[in-house]
Amino acid sequence: xxxxxxxxxxxxxxxxxxxxxxxxxxxxxxxxxxxxxxxxxxxxxxxxxxxxxxxxxxxxxxxxxxxxxxxxxxxxxxxxxxxxxxxxxxxxxxxxxxxxxxxxxxxxxxxxxxxxxxxxxxxxxxxxxxxxxxxxxxxxxxxxxxxxxxxxxxxxxxxxxxxxxxxxxxxxxxxxxxxxxxxxxxxxxxxxxxxxxxxxxxxxxxxxxxxxxxxxxxxxxxxxxxxxxxxxxxxxxxxxxxxxxxxxxxxxxxxxxxxxxxxxxxxxxxxxxxxxxxxxxxxxxxxx
Numbered sequence: 001x002x003x004x005x006x007x008x009x010x011x012x013x014x015x016x017x018x019x020x021x022x023x024x025x026x027x028x029x030x031x032x033x034x035x036x037x038x039x040x041x042x043x044x045x046x047x048x049x050x051x052x053x054x055x056x057x058x059x060x061x062x063x064x065x066x067x068x069x070x071x072x073x074x075x076x077x078x079x080x081x082x083x084x085x086x087x088x089x090x091x092x093x094x095x096x097x098x099x100x101x102x103x104x105x106x107x108x109x110x111x112x113x114x115x116x117x118x119x120x121x122x123x124x125x126x127x128x129x130x131x132x133x134x135x136x137x138x139x140x141x142x143x144x145x146x147x148x149x150x151x152x153x154x155x156x157x158x159x160x161x162x163x164x165x166x167x168x169x170x171x172x173x174x175x176x177x178x179x180x181x182x183x184x185x186x187x188x189x190x191x192x193x194x195x196x197x198x199x200x201x202x203x204x205x206x207x208x209x210x211x212x213x214x215x216x217x218x219x220x221x222x223x224x225x226x227x228x229x230x231x232x233x234x235x236x237x238x239x240x241x242x243x244x245x246x247x248x249x250x251x252x253x254x255x256x257x258x259x260x261x262x263x264x265x266x267x268x269x270x271x272x273x274x275x276x277x278x279x280x281x282x283x284x285x286x287x288x
Contacts, residue, residue: 004053006046010068011061013087020068021061021088025053029284030099030122034060035085037104038130039147039196041067041186044103047175048269051277056099056284061088065195067186076199078206082112089120097122097221099283101276103269105130105199108206111213118219123283126225126246127276128266132210133245134238140203147200151193162188169230169265172273183270220254222286224279229262230271 006024013019022042025032032052034045042060049058064072064084074080089098099122100110107129114121150162163184171180186192227243235242243260250256259279264272 006050006053008068011088011091013084013091017064017070017072018068019061019064019070019084019088021059021092022049023057023059023092024049025055025057027055027057029056030097030287031094032056032058032099032101032280032284033085033089033110034058035100035102035106035109036060036063036066037106038143038199039150039187039192040103041183041192043067043182043186045101045269046179046182047273048276048280050179051273052280055281059092059094062186063195063199065198066192071195075202076195077202078108078112078209081109081199082116085109085113086117095120099123099125099280099287101125101127101280102129103127104266107131108210108213111218112209114219115213115216121219121221122287123221124218124223125276125279125283126223127268128226128228129246130210131242131245131249132207132214134242135203135207135210137204140200143203144197144200147193147197151190151197154188154190154193159184159188162193167267167270169232169267169271171270174273175270214249217249218253218256222283223250223253223256224283225250225256225258226268226275226279227258227260228265228268229260230265232265 006022008022011019011021036044042062045060049060062069102110107126225246227246231239247258250258261272261275269276
């Protein structure tokens with residue numbers, strides 16, 4: 001399945017910072033907005049966005065400091081990131097309800113956006129999204145140190161090492177070598193790792209916000225949570241806990257549903273892209 005051409009544009013936010021956005025697709029339905037994980041550029045969604053754009057309008061973007069977007073001089077708090085997402089949609093004239101798709105740290109971002117603007121949300125897809133219950137103080141500190149170390153590795157020319165670490169379970173054969181190269185080009189850089197470290201430094205300050213919005217719940221819209229079923233190294237203890245908390249949140253959601261992707265680890269979009277694509281289509285088909 002191949003979608004229409006993907007168009008890159010530079011959007012200027014109210015404070016003058018430039019954000020690189022990629023749009024594709026057309027049609028009357030809601031815009032599908034992709035939010036990447038921590039340390040990941042917008043191009044981490046390139047394969048999924050291209051395929052989804054065959055039926056829907058789509059948007060991915062580089063958060064501040066990633067890819068083609070300017071660095072933010074302010075702390076990259078969860079609220080600040082959501083401010084940028086809101087400003088980006090406003091600048092693009094996208095004020096109607098959208099379908100939000102968030103992987104990993106992208107999950108808290110779309111959850112906070114939905115809490116602020118429930119009427120601007122038509123549907124939600126969480127993809128192994130970060131939850132407050134599995135983000136300890138130790139894990140937050142480890143994440144910040146890890147991304148800082150990877151920035152050094154990138155500066156020393158360790159692109160291959162970063163790529164192997166990122167795609168440790170491999171990449172689906174559905175994703176072309178060209179798309180893998182684009183993802184790697186934007187991800188395996190000191191810039192991306194530094195941006196990830198800046199976001200990770202704000203995890204602890206974000207946890208009260210995340211706990212609050214998880215307790216509040218999601219809007220009354222079609223909501224699906226995709227969870228990894230593959231237990232990766234270091235996750236033997238946390239994976240069952242992670243998935244159970246995700247299931248509890250979907251049970252509490254007005255129109256929530258959880259799917260465990262048995263063959264995939266945390267990088268579901270790269271390891272099992274068809275599941276992500278079909279889940280998004282399924283949410284879109286439930287909308288008026």
